[in-house]
Amino acid sequence: MNISETNYSSGFLNQLVSIVGSKAVITEEADTEQYLIDQRRAYKGRTIAVVRPANTNEVSKITKLCAKSSTPIVPQGGNTGLCGGATPDDTGDSLVVNLSRMNNIRKIDALNYTITVDAGVILENIQKAADKADRLFPLSLGAEGSCQIGGNLSTNAGGTGVLRYGAMRELVFGLECVMPDGEVWDGMTALRKDNTGYDLKHLFMGAEGTLGIITGAVLKLFPKPKDIQTAFVAIRDPDAALELLARARTNSDDRVTAFEWISRRGIDFTIKNIPNIRDPLATKYSEYLLIELSSGHPDNDLRTTLEELLNIAMVDGLVHDAALAENKGQAQDFWRLREAIPEAQMLEGATIKHDISVPISNVPLFLSRAKKAVEKEIPEIVICAFGHIGDGNIHYNLTAPKHIESKSFFDHTEIINRVVHDIAVGLGGSISAEHGIGVSKRRELYHYKHPIALEIMRSVKLAIDPNGIMNPGKVL
Numbered sequence: 001m002n003i004s005e006t007n008y009s010s011g012f013l014n015q016l017v018s019i020v021g022s023k024a025v026i027t028e029e030a031d032t033e034q035y036l037i038d039q040r041r042a043y044k045g046r047t048i049a050v051v052r053p054a055n056t057n058e059v060s061k062i063t064k065l066c067a068k069s070s071t072p073i074v075p076q077g078g079n080t081g082l083c084g085g086a087t088p089d090d091t092g093d094s095l096v097v098n099l100s101r102m103n104n105i106r107k108i109d110a111l112n113y114t115i116t117v118d119a120g121v122i123l124e125n126i127q128k129a130a131d132k133a134d135r136l137f138p139l140s141l142g143a144e145g146s147c148q149i150g151g152n153l154s155t156n157a158g159g160t161g162v163l164r165y166g167a168m169r170e171l172v173f174g175l176e177c178v179m180p181d182g183e184v185w186d187g188m189t190a191l192r193k194d195n196t197g198y199d200l201k202h203l204f205m206g207a208e209g210t211l212g213i214i215t216g217a218v219l220k221l222f223p224k225p226k227d228i229q230t231a232f233v234a235i236r237d238p239d240a241a242l243e244l245l246a247r248a249r250t251n252s253d254d255r256v257t258a259f260e261w262i263s264r265r266g267i268d269f270t271i272k273n274i275p276n277i278r279d280p281l282a283t284k285y286s287e288y289l290l291i292e293l294s295s296g297h298p299d300n301d302l303r304t305t306l307e308e309l310l311n312i313a314m315v316d317g318l319v320h321d322a323a324l325a326e327n328k329g330q331a332q333d334f335w336r337l338r339e340a341i342p343e344a345q346m347l348e349g350a351t352i353k354h355d356i357s358v359p360i361s362n363v364p365l366f367l368s369r370a371k372k373a374v375e376k377e378i379p380e381i382v383i384c385a386f387g388h389i390g391d392g393n394i395h396y397n398l399t400a401p402k403h404i405e406s407k408s409f410f411d412h413t414e415i416i417n418r419v420v421h422d423i424a425v426g427l428g429g430s431i432s433a434e435h436g437i438g439v440s441k442r443r444e445l446y447h448y449k450h451p452i453a454l455e456i457m458r459s460v461k462l463a464i465d466p467n468g469i470m471n472p473g474k475v476l
Contacts, residue, residue: 012069016051016095019061024101026050035096038087039080039143040353043439045088047074050096055118056176056184056215062097063213064182071095072472075209077120077151080143082355083438085155085208085474094472097213099150106216108133113221114173114190119150119214126219135221138165138257142339150214156206158434160258163390164294165222167434168205175201176216180465190218203460208436209471211464223296228257229306230292230331233322234285238364240318241289241389244309245360251309252293252302259390260290260338261363266386269344270337277337280323289389290338292331338386345384345397350406352413354396354420358429363389366427373419374398378412393433396420417444437475445475 016025026032027049035050037043048071053059066073072094076086079098088094102120109115110133117126123144130137139152141159151157153175158167165171174189187201204214235241241261248256264286270277293302306324313319325331345351358366367385374381382399398416400409421431421444431444446454454476461468461476 012065012071013049015065016049016062019065020051020053020058024052024054026052032096035076035079035098036088038084039082043084043087045074045090045094046092047088047094047096048092050098052098052101054101056102056178059097059099059102059178059213059215060182060184062095062182063178063180066095066469067181067467070467070469072469073097073209073213074471075099075150075154075213077148077154078122078143078146079151080147081151081155081438082353082435083432083440085436085438085471086151087439089473099148099213099215102150102215105129108135108221109190110135110221112190114218115221116188116190116216116218117149118216119153120148123147123149123152130221131224133221134224136224137171137219137221139168139171142342149217149219153205153214153217154208155436156434158388158391158393160260160388162388162393162434163259164255164257169202171220172201172205172217173220174218175204175214177204177212177214179212180467180470184215185212188216188218203464206436208438208474210461210475211470213470225257225294225296226298227295227302228292228331229294229302230290230325230334231306231310231322232280232325232334232337233289233291233310234281234283234320235287235289236318236320237287238367238389240313241287242360242363244289244291244313244318245390247313248291248293248309252305255293255295255302256291256390257294258290258292258388260387261389261394262288262290262338262341262386263384264288265382265384266341266345267337269348269384270340273344273347274340277340278333280334280337281321283321285320290334341384341386342395342397345399348382348384348399349402350400350409351384352398352410352416354398354417354424354431355393355433355435356396356420356424356429356431357391357393357433358424358427360389360392362427362429363392363394366394366423366429369423369427370396370420373423374416377416377419378404378409388433391433392429418447421448439474442473442475 099120102118107116138161380401387394
């Protein structure tokens with residue numbers, strides 16, 4: 001059915017057109033489909049229409065219209081989320097507000113180390129703008145060529161640089177948000193010190209659009225690295241990885257930018273399924289690290305630091321072998337191997353994915369316990385784990401054995417999730433390190449989150465969005 005033939009076809013859609021123009025209101029099913037399916041294709045919804053505002057004023061007017069008619073709103077950026085948080089439900093009652101036209105970089109203040117942007121700017125474009133100004137915006141993740149900064153903010157994105165620079169919450173000075181009644185909160189401060197009450201921006205980061213629509217942000221920049229050294233390292237085990245991390249932080253004056261852990265299975269999947277990927281080392285080992293050190297000084301001799309670190313670690317039995325990138329291209333090859341693992345694993349069949357975090361010191365214990373537990377539930381289950389071991393975040397992904405059909409494997413999702421999450425939480429961890437809650441983890445959130453914390457969250461939601469129109473069915 002043509003969406004424009006729904007009950008909203010007259011007044012509501014006409015008012016949307018009057019706000020943004022006819023070309024920015026999408027109603028044909030063939031044209032809306034890309035906005036209604038999540039990245040993993042696990043969720044598909046329906047909508048009144050997809051509206052694509054060009055600025056904050058248009059978002060405000062759209063939201064006021066929805067508030068007046070009690071129409072639910074689903075804010076959406078690049079639609080690269082992994083938990084269904086930007087996908088409407090199947091009722092067809094909600095309006096998708098896609099911010100991709102809001103793609104202006106408003107200002108770069110190199111001396112204040114800030115960049116001010118619209119919420120719809122693609123992450124990679126922010127990185128490039130910062131680089132052009134001889135600065136660094138350090139958020140980096142696999143979807144950076146298509147994800148938008150508003151979505152990164154709304155999910156408190158992490159990525160590969162959290163160890164050195166922190167997650168999204170730590171990379172923001174100020175926000176601009178459209179509230180559920182359509183009023184605009186201007187919190188676009190570029191101040192490093194402002195001790196005037198509640199820091200309201202933190203309400204909206206990680207809220208996944210349930211409290212309002214982020215339309216702009218003032219982001220934190222850093223000195224542009226002039227010396228980057230990258231190594232692909234075969235290690236003895238996860239305990240050796242943690243010892244090496246401690247040594248690397250000390251020996252480099254804490255200039256470890258990335259510290260990624262990769263299992264052999266992830267490499268095998270990637271070499272098998274992704275073109276032009278090769279094994280960095282001649283001999284196969286069970287576990288690896290991708291290590292990156294960086295400095296703002298071109299003559300800081302990080303190469304020598306990294307070589308000495310690895311040589312001593314080999315003597316001590318922590319490291320089996322290592323390849324140091326000789327140039328930028330080789331470093332990019334190392335990173336491409338790491339970043340291609342999720343895509344490669346999807347091509348291996350049905351997969352149950354987890355995004356857990358534990359205190360860094362508990363990572364080896366988590367990996368050991370989780371392996372025994374999931375293999376007990378499903379013998380021969382294929383474990384393809386990898387992640388940001390430097391900040392305690394492991395993507396613990398499980399693929400169906402060849403003899404088990406996809407449907408039968410997915411029937412085990414709930415019990416496998418509970419097994420993995422029980423271990424993570426029991427070790428002081430979290431069921432969601434960087435992907436958010438969305439739809440897929442709501443049930444788990446209610447199981448693990450402290451009741452008082454849930455009640456506070458509900459109270460905040462009720463106070464800010466009393467009519468419940470902001471991204472209903474997500475998080476809470």
